[in-house]
Amino acid sequence: MEQAKQLVASQRAFFYTGQTKNIEYRIRALQQLRQGIEKYQQRILDALRADLNKSEAEAYSSEIRIVLGELDFALDHLKDWAEPRVVPTSSLIPDGVSTIYSEPYGVALIIAPWNYPFQLAFGPLIGAIAAGNCAIIKPSELTPSVSRLTHDLVEEIFPMEYVAVMEGEVETSTALLNEKFDYIFFTGSTGVGRIVMKAAAEHLTPVTLELGGKSPVIVHKDADLQLAAQRIVRGKFLNAGQTCVAPDYLLVHQDVHDKLLELIATEIKDKFGEDVIRNTDFPHIVNARNFDRLSVFLNGDRALIGGRSDRDQLLIEPTVLGNVDWNSPVMQEEIFGPILPVMIYNDLNPLLDEIVRRPKPLGLYLFTEDEELQNQILEQVSFGGGCINDTLSHMTSHFLPFGGVGESGMGAYHGQKSFDVFSHHKSILKR
Structure with missing residues (x-):
């Protein structure tokens, strides 16, 4: 040209x-x-x-x-x-x-x-x-x-x-x-x-x-669950999840799974309203091709929260998916939309091994007060950057370099x- x-x-x-x-x-x-x-x-x-x-x-x-x-x-x-x-x-x-x-x-x-x-x-x-x-x-x-x-x-x-x-x-x-x-x-x-x-x-x-990449958010059993719910909802559903560094999937300890999801559901309603489909301020999916790609993940009965969509508006409401494992279709690519798959753990170490085997994520978010666990994850997992007890905020600091590593x-x-x-x-x- x-x-x-x-x-x-x-x-x-x-x-x-x-x-x-x-x-x-x-x-x-x-x-x-x-x-x-x-x-x-x-x-x-x-x-x-x-x-x-x-x-x-x-x-x-x-x-x-x-x-x-x-x-x-x-x-x-x-x-x-x-x-x-x-x-x-x-x-x-x-x-x-x-x-x-x-x-x-x-x-x-x-x-x-x-x-x-x-x-x-x-x-x-x-x-x-x-x-x-x-x-x-x-x-x-x-x-x-x-x-x-x-x-x-x-x-x-x-x-x-x-x-x-x-x-x-x-x-x-x-x-x-x-x-x-x-x-x-x-x-x-x-x-x-x-x-x-x-x-x-x-x-x-x-x-x-x-x-980009699949950025995990981990909620351990000692986390402040109210705080975690607020910051996960904010970080995941900002721009309808169309954020390169958004939490892509949630790993939560079995002892706090039910309570965390209850708080996430409440936080979604408080932030976006009882009926997000009618919320005129909730961002849309950028085009029909991406809407259709995301809609495939909504098939079946795995939605624990949300799950509805409107193709005419290119709108998908904030959704949390259960019954997910590492082989699920939603875990094979970066989601880049308002869909959050959840996996439960009792022992975090096998999940950390799985994260390490996969392409290095752009972000990682950890909710815990356990400094030994914090140090273990920071030393064991390579990722671009992230937060402890928060999501996304690291990318707003003028003093923290923002970028990825490897495929991110x-x-x-x-x-x-x-x-x-x-x-x-x-x-x-x-x-």
Whole structure:
């Protein structure tokens, strides 16, 4: 596609002018982005309602507020991050001074997903701008309203040779991936992540892959069950479960299984109403293909809570499934919807062995006060990140790198890590 080729060439030429390396230029760009988001705020909320039926409260807290927080944090710390950093020098070189310089890669490609289409386009962009790069955003075609406003917002703020948006279907993504970028940041499924990494390998382009996986939530017998129910419901059913780091399945000790499910059912009613099908603020499944994929998991009589759906609305109510084992269809892929399968345990060790044998999850959540058990799981199980006695909250911290491991991704960002991931760290020894 000639448009992709020309756009990459124009951005590379602009990068070579050196303007984006200027710290004040970067700061002004981030300030302009913040002003643009504030100006477009209502349109952003409307677009998220149109594409995913997110309420204004959920859309603001899970998309806009997170981006504004990242922007403010970058503006507060950018000058410090960009300063050359003097580090100790080996005793073998007593007259040497060692310094690490952070420099931008050049032209970055950011491929955003549909589930948090605003946050996951502009969050990485903050890091790319802060580090001094030019950037092209490819928004998801599955959320067309957010895709269009992303284009309009960026076009209004930035010259296209600095930051640009290319909308389109899969062909657009393919055309962009055929070009030589200096960095690629992809958020999406593991399957598409493999395609992105293969394309990047043709040009030896470094990548960050923010993927997904089956993230377990474990509730031990000593857990605060009321707290666990509240935080599991919030973490699982945010955005109708269409969250890469959402709890994917629940492992609960047999002694507290019945009580926990009772509390989860109450929490769902308190949070979403007696009849979620009529709740006009509950997010929808993104399209009919994903709705039909999820509906297969609802077949049979395994729903302990919920289980109803409405294809016309693309809506599935919060559902908890029982009578599940490791071989059940719902346990063979990331669910990415408002369905939570439950398995009961007495001895946790065989289940931990099963988790370890499977692809490394993006997240893990553990509810217990037993520090020995906490340490055992942290040492035994490899996963991207997670929480003890909470869900999702780790990804909102500017001080905790967010990313996966193995099939759940590579590389991490948020806070200073967003600056670092889009920077090459050049090591210089001066004698």
